[in-house]
Amino acid sequence: MLRPFFLLIFLLNLAASALTAVEYTKNDFPPGFIFGSGTSAYQVEGAANEDGRTPSIWDTFAHAGNVLGNGDIACDEYHKYKEDVKLMAKTGLDAYRFSISWSRLIPNGRGPVNPKGLQYYNNLINELISYGIQPHVTLHHSDLPQALEDEYGGWINRMIVKDFTAYADVCFREFGDRVSYWTTVNEPNGFVMIGYDFGIGPPKRCSSSFNNCSRGNSSTEPYMAVHHLLLAHASVAGLYKKNYQDKQHGYIGLSIFSFGAFPLTNSKEDAIATQRYFDFLIGWVANPLVYGDYPKIMKQNAGSRLPAFTDHESQQIKGSADFIGVINYYTVYIKDNPSSLKQKHRDWSADTATKFFFKQDTAASSNEPLSLQIVLEYFKQVYGNPPIYIHENGLATPRNSSLEDISRVEYLHAYIGIVLDTVRNGSNTRGYFVWSFLDVFELLDGYKSSYGLYYVDRDDPDLKRYPKLSAHWYSQFLKGRSVRSDEVFSLEKNISSLSYDLDSQ
Template sequence: MLLSIFVLGGGVGVLSVHHYTRDDFPSHFIFGSATSAYQVEGAANQDGRTPTIWDTFAHAGHAHGHNGDVACDEYHKYKDDVQLMVETGLDAYRFSISWSRLIPNGRGPVNPKGLQYYNNLINELIKNGIEPHVTLFNFDLPQALEDEYGGWVSRRIIRDFRDYADVCFREFGDRVLYWTTVNEPNVFALAGYDEGEGPPLRCSTPFGVLNCNTGNSTFEAYLAAHHILLAHSSAATLYRTKYKDKQHGFIGIAVYTFGILPQTNTEKDILAVQRVHEFYVGWILDPLMYGDYPNIMKINAGSRIPAFTSAESKQLKGSLDFIGVIYYTNFNVTDNSDILKRKIRDFDADMAAQLAGKQDLFSEEEYTVDPWGLQQVLKKLKLLYGNPPIYIYENGQRSQSNPSLHDVSRVKYLHEHIGSVLDALRNGSNIRGYFAWSFMDLFELLDGYESGYGLYYVDRNDPDLKRYPKLSAHWYARFLRGTTTSRIGTIQLDKDPSLLSLAHLFQ
């Protein structure tokens, strides 16, 4: 599945080996794009919003000195952005709610200005025929809760999260059907509490990458994830008992995934691949599907991984209606079992495996356009978890941020991966939607504004932060309008009328 652009005898040509149109997807299948609150909203100090752990992390200089104080200013420009979504042809838009904009102290009174903003955004989307998919938490815990009791390392967070979710369900649930409780809990727990690469910057030597002042890498990632799972199940139970009969919505969680292959064909590396899946994906999904952590995690981590009570296990099991898949790239895996002999251990040591290229997870380099890993992930989810409904909530190509709109590699990436999704659908996977990450170039966790995934370029030198469609935005819009690429090999665009509308984009 490859769409290549090249010059043939002075003319522009397309080599396509995967032919599909939007009509090849089921009629109920949705296509969208996504962002998150701190990455796009801006207005960080306006209308009652208070700081979050992501604000604190960014202002400490960990994203090339950039921050989300202004970001893309979607807080003020949401109507214009919704019109761009209409022009692109999106069925749905995935965004997150800023907990501290809605409830500035993390608990207690609701901020009227924050409530008004999200009502306005949701109403604008629906008015324009775009379905809102809402995430409740994306790395941006109110700093007030972090300061008060340590945030996700305390069981007190479970009740506060449930109460926050209650406000969202009550205020927006008459128009929002799809709720993701937490985005990437596996990455958030590891980056924030083990490796010290993300907010709230908790870790301990010798494991932390950055200079953490608090934390304990040997167990806090497990503890934070444990409380995230309990908070999710508490919110899901609340929704099902209090709101679902009237609102008819669905609750899910979004997990970071990647394709994995053994570095060698040795039995040790093959077993290491299985451990990687269980430690990264099973860690989150096994409790939600089966009520407990994978056995290998409990064996290797021992008492450092918390145990669920029978009541908690019962509440966890089956507490999601869909899985949100976050997928970007692939890794090779090699066995590292010798590390289990270490007296001081963290998550990576317990996993006893190494990911080749893991250090490049947040780099500015482009991903290899090689979508076999996405199909592998989708197949595993189908086989291991009873083929649950899946929304691919993030999938996109990273590139260095620059004003060039000619993002051919992103077109290739989207073309191949959407084609891969179609293949998985034809193989029986219960996939309900695909969301390209991201709708526009935005504030990235570690890269700040140095790299971008956007369909739209944001001119940060323009006081109005004007948006410009990239080649990928034109390609995605063309696909969503039902236009196809051909599977007949090399084509001269000037000889193929069906491709003339796209030809100028490659010149």
């Protein structure tokens, strides 16, 4: 018998035309629901070689020519943070999600704290609070100090757990009196897939047949790295709960990369394959957090290549997350592919025994806004409805396209409406963060595309920020104005009459 989740998929598809809220306001969400936007350290800060910061694996990856450009300057938020926080306040953000650069705060990965790095993050946090904006802090966003990668291989070595815990201890001690929301690791599953399996992200480890990597093993290292990331999360969460939570009254969790997955066909085989894909993608991280172990199908298909938790580790990780962050951009369509299990050297993708087809979500596509709804309902049905913060959701457009990004407005209207519908249906979702606040340096294609609410003019020495249509729309929503689907298309014509002053700096 199929698991009940697939009945849910069927019903969601059946009711797709009626699900998305067509008119809503911020006040329709529960009291305390958080709306914000986000960036990450390497993608936005710049000042890569200033004030004692040392390279991370992302610096090394970018400077090797693996992506268009690098984060040496990025948006220069290191120097322009006051301007950006003022812009956040004008926009109306409740919260700003950002990450701390480990190699800026502790340049060698362990040992002495860099006073200049400490000062910067204190200044940023204080500036946010002065405008009433909540800081939501991520400790690791794909930017492990290169020193630790060079010394012992970084996340493929269990030694990383001790060093990451010591780094987190510094952050809790120095910033925890003002930071109430901590994310230990940004999307460990996504980080590992592109960095250790496919070799298209830092630290570019993979089997040589995958992407001309000079080191790595796509068959074993992705499983090793996620295992150590989970152990590191559990260690840090245990430290926080033991030494800091009672005094600082904060929350700690981690984020998970997700696709909204649909069976490619109506066949039983594709439906079962879709469940299997969810187990491998989401369950890889969520199952240990909620149940203390990996999904059975992962252990069956990956065998001894999947590390095992000891009983003590299982107890340590189970229940260690106060919340789960969801990252969602795309829909994938899943086809059963049992022949992949016959490959002699299998990676994570082959172990799923599926083929998947994906496209970036657009509001105009019939199923696309359901991508996020499927994921939120999945967490409710399979993982006991934990507190959820949508940490990243947004639409890519060409970097130098028009400021009148009507497609992004349509996307945000559809997805925020979906979040409202899902909350009304009982989801324990508590916040939504648009990715991204500015046009940042993107992981997969550098400066070729952008997700920002604000355009950053890279030809201007001052990197001036300009609001896009989506920034105006989001600001109106955040300030309590009712937004309707039939107004989305007319908003472009009315841009000059918007009353919110986002253009002046």
